[in-house]
Amino acid sequence: MFADLDRTGPLPMYSQVAERLEEAIRTGVIPAGGRIESEIAIAERLRLSRPTIRRAIQDLVDKGLLVRRRGIGTQVVSGRVTRAVELTSLFDDLDAAGARPRTDLLLHEAIQAADDVAHELGLQAGAPVLHVRRVRYADGAPVAVLENWLPGDLADLTEEALRERGLYQLLRARGVGIRIAHQTIAARGCAGDEADLLGLPARAPVLSVERVTHDHTGRTIELGRHCYHPDRYRFSTTLVAR
Amino acid sequence: MFADLDRTGPLPMYSQVAERLEEAIRTGVIPAGGRIESEIAIAERLRLSRPTIRRAIQDLVDKGLLVRRRGIGTQVVSGRVTRAVELTSLFDDLDAAGARPRTDLLLHEAIQAADDVAHELGLQAGAPVLHVRRVRYADGAPVAVLENWLPGDLADLTEEALRERGLYQLLRARGVGIRIAHQTIAARGCAGDEADLLGLPARAPVLSVERVTHDHTGRTIELGRHCYHPDRYRFSTTLVAR
DNA sequence: AAGTGGTCTAGACCACCGA
DNA sequence: CGGTGGTCTAGACCACTTC
Numbered sequence: 001m002f003a004d005l006d007r008t009g010p011l012p013m014y015s016q017v018a019e020r021l022e023e024a025i026r027t028g029v030i031p032a033g034g035r036i037e038s039e040i041a042i043a044e045r046l047r048l049s050r051p052t053i054r055r056a057i058q059d060l061v062d063k064g065l066l067v068r069r070r071g072i073g074t075q076v077v078s079g080r081v082t083r084a085v086e087l088t089s090l091f092d093d094l095d096a097a098g099a100r101p102r103t104d105l106l107l108h109e110a111i112q113a114a115d116d117v118a119h120e121l122g123l124q125a126g127a128p129v130l131h132v133r134r135v136r137y138a139d140g141a142p143v144a145v146l147e148n149w150l151p152g153d154l155a156d157l158t159e160e161a162l163r164e165r166g167l168y169q170l171l172r173a174r175g176v177g178i179r180i181a182h183q184t185i186a187a188r189g190c191a192g193d194e195a196d197l198l199g200l201p202a203r204a205p206v207l208s209v210e211r212v213t214h215d216h217t218g219r220t221i222e223l224g225r226h227c228y229h230p231d232r233y234r235f236s237t238t239l240v241a242r
Numbered sequence: 243m244f245a246d247l248d249r250t251g252p253l254p255m256y257s258q259v260a261e262r263l264e265e266a267i268r269t270g271v272i273p274a275g276g277r278i279e280s281e282i283a284i285a286e287r288l289r290l291s292r293p294t295i296r297r298a299i300q301d302l303v304d305k306g307l308l309v310r311r312r313g314i315g316t317q318v319v320s321g322r323v324t325r326a327v328e329l330t331s332l333f334d335d336l337d338a339a340g341a342r343p344r345t346d347l348l349l350h351e352a353i354q355a356a357d358d359v360a361h362e363l364g365l366q367a368g369a370p371v372l373h374v375r376r377v378r379y380a381d382g383a384p385v386a387v388l389e390n391w392l393p394g395d396l397a398d399l400t401e402e403a404l405r406e407r408g409l410y411q412l413l414r415a416r417g418v419g420i421r422i423a424h425q426t427i428a429a430r431g432c433a434g435d436e437a438d439l440l441g442l443p444a445r446a447p448v449l450s451v452e453r454v455t456h457d458h459t460g461r462t463i464e465l466g467r468h469c470y471h472p473d474r475y476r477f478s479t480t481l482v483a484r
Numbered sequence: 485a486a487g488t489g490g491t492c493t494a495g496a497c498c499a500c501c502g503a
Numbered sequence: 504c505g506g507t508g509g510t511c512t513a514g515a516c517c518a519c520t521t522c
Binding site: 032033051062064066067069075076077078087122177178179180181182183184185186187188189204205206207208214216217218219220228230233234235236237238239240241 | 479
């Protein structure tokens with residue numbers, strides 16, 4: 001199970017150990033409800049220190065795959081194991097699922113930020129921002145209407161680029177990595193042209209998300225107000241009490 | 243800022259340090275975008291070890307309050323700081339917000355689990371389960387329709403108890419602590435009597451959540467299928483890339 | 485009593501950044 | 504170059520559970 005650990009490469013040992021453990025859990029080598037070895041036993045076997053093994057195990061606890069009890073040991077959570085939500089983009093998710101994402105660009109304008117947008121982005125009202133509105137399709141069917149605002153200094157994203165790639169991909173290529181997202185998820189009825197764009201009846205329910213993202217410096221990168229087709233998108237999370 | 247650390251009490255030092263730091267961030271003592279001291283400096287000042295301080299800081303990074311960069315330092319995330327989602331119950335949340343929660347019990351029956359319910363709970367089809375259906379009010383206004391299934395050995399929750407307290411409170415009093423929740427959030431139109439119960443027009447949009455929870459042993463405790471009034475409930479999360 | 489995880493220490497070396 | 508965070512070590516003591 002712990003064969004082929006690379007002790008000199010760039011990948012930290014704790015991350016390699018966590019990877020192997022997760023693999024063993026997902027493939028059923030360690031069954032649901034089963035106990036893993038104690039951290040001391042693993043540490044000795046792999047000739048690694050206990051804190052290193054602890055870190056690997058703790059990462060999987062945070063992912064909701066393991067539970068630990070003092071005096072007892074560490075067990076695999078029973079029930080089917082779901083993959084935890086990562087901070088990924090819709091475009092990449094669809095792409096990875098083989099769903100052939102496509103984007104219609106409805107709007108691409110440099111404007112002055114309205115009060116609410118400026119507030120969310122941490123700018124002065126009236127500051128220059130880029131406003132884009134897109135429809136995202138998967139396998140030809142509309143999945144979401146995506147409306148975004150970005151600070152003026154990120155406003156050089158071209159219309160062509162936005163038609164071909166996801167927003168986060170473009171930002172990443174510019175050296176802007178998304179690190180933190182605060183989002184609020186709600187339900188509401190379609191408004192304006194949303195029903196038409198998503199192929200839904202008027203006032204049909206949609207999943208609505210407002211998201212503010214920050215990069216690795218803590219700077220606000222983007223405000224997104226999105227609505228999703230109720231049958232083609234849902235949101236999964238794993239919550240773990242610490 | 244770090245006055246009154248209790249060095250002998252039951253509360254771990256890293257948690258006390260994290261608490262003080264979070265307080266300083268939320269009250270603006272350390273402003274958005276501002277840098278905190280290096281972990282070594284804090285460790286020396288508090289006469290604690292570096293790993294202890296690291297753990298405190300890392301907890302706040304995981305909460306989305308701080309960002310760290312090698313060679314630079316640790317900064318407060320800019321923009322308004324939102325409170326991260328905890329694994330809490332609706333009842334407790336409403337109570338804490340001073341919203342005077344109230345519960346109507348619509349259904350309380352011991353039944354045999356249907357296939358889908360049994361599967362989610364990790365039981366055999368036909369196994370005995372407790373099925374409850376409730377309407378939760380805040381300040382007299384309906385917020386959610388809550389439908390839950392629990393394994394048979396947790397089925398001794400009385401109707402009276404369920405009218406007076408939240409489900410998680412009752413489970414906790416029985417020594418069952420919720421530790422992990424997997425949930426899926428979606429939007430849909432009201433079905434059946436939901437519109438009536440929530441005071442909404444027929445087929446109005448609702449936020450729909452399916453949640454499976456596990457206790458500290460990894461055992462499946464509860465399946466919940468809930469729908470929420472779209473104007474009275476929304477869902478906030480913070481995602482942090484690691 | 486023995487074994488588990490929870491906390492904490494006092495170092496070490498490294499990669500990365502800015503001056 | 505010095506300072507920062509990222510990783511890792513080899514111990515220690517404790518609380519809790521099971522036997």
